[in-house]
Amino acid sequence: MPFLELNSVSKNFGATCVLQNLHLAIERGEFVAIVGYSGSGKTTLISLIAGLLRPDAGTIRLNDLDITAPGPDRGIVFQNYSLLPWLTVYENIALAVDQVFPNHSPEKRRQHIEKYIALVNLTPARNKKPAQLSGGMRQRVSVARALAMDPQVLLLDEPLSALDALTRAVLQDEIAQIWERDQKTVVMITNDVDEALLLADRIVPLTPGPGATLGDPVAVTLPRPRQRKALNHEPAFKHLRALVTNQLLSFGERRRTTVTSKPILPDILPENLDAPRVRRRPLRSHEIKRDEIPLGS
Amino acid sequence: MKKLKFDWLILPALGFGAILILWTILSATVAKNLPSPAKTWEASKLYILEPFAKRGEMDQGILRFTWYSLVLVAKGYALALLVGTPLGFCLGLSRTFASIFDPIIQVLRPVSPLAWLPLGLVLFLDAGKDAGTLGALFTIAICAMWPTVLNTAVGVRAVPQDYLNVGRVLKLSRWKTLTKILIPATLPYMFTGFRLSLGIAWLVIVAAEMLTGRPGVGGFLWQEYNSLVYEHIILSIITIGIVGFVLDRLMSLLERRFKTI
Numbered sequence: 001m002p003f004l005e006l007n008s009v010s011k012n013f014g015a016t017c018v019l020q021n022l023h024l025a026i027e028r029g030e031f032v033a034i035v036g037y038s039g040s041g042k043t044t045l046i047s048l049i050a051g052l053l054r055p056d057a058g059t060i061r062l063n064d065l066d067i068t069a070p071g072p073d074r075g076i077v078f079q080n081y082s083l084l085p086w087l088t089v090y091e092n093i094a095l096a097v098d099q100v101f102p103n104h105s106p107e108k109r110r111q112h113i114e115k116y117i118a119l120v121n122l123t124p125a126r127n128k129k130p131a132q133l134s135g136g137m138r139q140r141v142s143v144a145r146a147l148a149m150d151p152q153v154l155l156l157d158e159p160l161s162a163l164d165a166l167t168r169a170v171l172q173d174e175i176a177q178i179w180e181r182d183q184k185t186v187v188m189i190t191n192d193v194d195e196a197l198l199l200a201d202r203i204v205p206l207t208p209g210p211g212a213t214l215g216d217p218v219a220v221t222l223p224r225p226r227q228r229k230a231l232n233h234e235p236a237f238k239h240l241r242a243l244v245t246n247q248l249l250s251f252g253e254r255r256r257t258t259v260t261s262k263p264i265l266p267d268i269l270p271e272n273l274d275a276p277r278v279r280r281r282p283l284r285s286h287e288i289k290r291d292e293i294p295l296g297s
Numbered sequence: 298m299k300k301l302k303f304d305w306l307i308l309p310a311l312g313f314g315a316i317l318i319l320w321t322i323l324s325a326t327v328a329k330n331l332p333s334p335a336k337t338w339e340a341s342k343l344y345i346l347e348p349f350a351k352r353g354e355m356d357q358g359i360l361r362f363t364w365y366s367l368v369l370v371a372k373g374y375a376l377a378l379l380v381g382t383p384l385g386f387c388l389g390l391s392r393t394f395a396s397i398f399d400p401i402i403q404v405l406r407p408v409s410p411l412a413w414l415p416l417g418l419v420l421f422l423d424a425g426k427d428a429g430t431l432g433a434l435f436t437i438a439i440c441a442m443w444p445t446v447l448n449t450a451v452g453v454r455a456v457p458q459d460y461l462n463v464g465r466v467l468k469l470s471r472w473k474t475l476t477k478i479l480i481p482a483t484l485p486y487m488f489t490g491f492r493l494s495l496g497i498a499w500l501v502i503v504a505a506e507m508l509t510g511r512p513g514v515g516g517f518l519w520q521e522y523n524s525l526v527y528e529h530i531i532l533s534i535i536t537i538g539i540v541g542f543v544l545d546r547l548m549s550l551l552e553r554r555f556k557t558i
Binding site: 074 | 467473
């Protein structure tokens with residue numbers, strides 16, 4: 001019995017079918033990355049798993065129970081961080097911890113919060129408001145808040161896509177380290193294939209919308225811990241990357257073959273570098289020929 | 298132009314000076330009935346220099362009159378906020394509530410305080426001595442309420458769905474969602490409403506006092522008009538303006554103190 005199971009899940013928004021016929025089975029402790037194009041319904045998928053939206057068809061089951069409403073057992077890290085701007089870092093995480101562990105003593109809760117703030121290396125900034133933090137730090141607070149809830153499943157909705165490439169690399173390593181500790185079940189949405197290969201046990205591509213569905217999963221058998229620099233030379237990594245990227249591109253091509261307007265390409269020929277250099281005098285403006293391209297049907 | 302050292306003082310002083318000159322010219326040439334600044338100062342000296350004196354019911358220092366008006370404004374304003382803020386929250390949170398009550402609010406909103414005051418006096422006719430006070434309070438409350446109501450409703454509807462999703466994931470109770478997410482997120486909009494409501498409350502008290510003849514800045518103004526002492530009308534107008542400005546400034550200081558976002 002899989003830990004988290006999606007069975008024939010479909011979701012429509014009005015007349016548009018956003019997701020159709022999704023099948024996904026995730027084991028406990030597995031790190032699954034879902035990669036896809038922008039606008040294919042990735043956030044909708046995560047919202048369905050989190051319980052923020054109800055599916056129009058099919059069931060989503062966690063631990064053999066139907067998911068009908070959101071709850072702290074599915075911790076979600078939003079794409080926009082969603083930190084309350086009037087609370088400090090400590091208070092944002094305290095909001096979650098006080099809600100999930102109301103029976104613990106205040107001292108125990110305080111230690112719990114401090115532990116998770118230290119886990120994401122933000123102890124010096126614990127009394128700052130989100131407006132005083134950089135994007136990477138805000139994302140770390142969001143991850144700390146989700147982890148402090150002690151969820152059964154951690155849902156990451158494109159957690160690093162709003163950050164610059166260098167901060168992304170740092171945070172990817174942090175996420176990998178954090179996951180190594182507890183081996184939580186994680187579902188991560190990303191549009192970066194390299195990030196998925198670095199972090200995940202299994203990559204599931206999402207076809208582009210509308211009517212997106214899940215493609216064939218690719219198991220990532222690279223040994224952990226995965227070092228970014230070493231991986232770049234590893235043939236298995238390159239093979240997997242090519243596999244996933246080709247699958248995604250083939251989805252994209254299928255989408256493009258149904259384009260109805262014909263693009264007009266400019267009439268440019270590459271320069272012949274073998275021919276001898278001819279010193280041409282510059283053309284006067286009245287000598288420039290204007291090319292008329294007839295617009296066909 | 299080179300920046301002068303006391304720009305913030307000199308430029309407004311220049312503005313005031315220009316107005317004074319314009320006033321003197323107008324009172325000397327076009328508007329013969331308008332008292333000149335010199336005459337106004339001469340007649341108002343006593344009231345300004347002894348602001349807290351009490352010589353008779355309608356013959357007190359200018360700050361005493363202001364105090365009476367402010368006390369009434371405070372009570373009416375508090376009532377407006379107490380009634381208006383929950384009403385605004387209900388309007389913002391529930392579409393059904395909004396559909397039911399929005400037309401009523403839109404009809405009541407443009408009614409002038411001068412129209413509400415007689416109704417207020419009639420409602421409290423049986424209160425005897427206090428009818429005037431209660432009528433004035435009713436008028437202030439019902440006229441000053443609307444900016445608070447509407448701005449709070451807009452603010453509640455503008456709370457980002459992300460914050461509400463955080464509340465849903467944490468399974469916050471309705472009360473906790475209200476106090477921990479909705480109220481702090483709506484506070485900037487609420488303060489805009491509070492400032493506008495304060496301005497309207499101050500406006501209404503002057504009108505209410507003029508109509509009921511209570512002691513206060515408005516009452517003083519109307520009484521002096523009837524006594525043909527026109528200089529005091531201008532004194533009252535200037536006082537009303539300055540007090541309104543000070544109130545607005547106090548409100549904006551309060552807003553900065555309690556800023557959440």
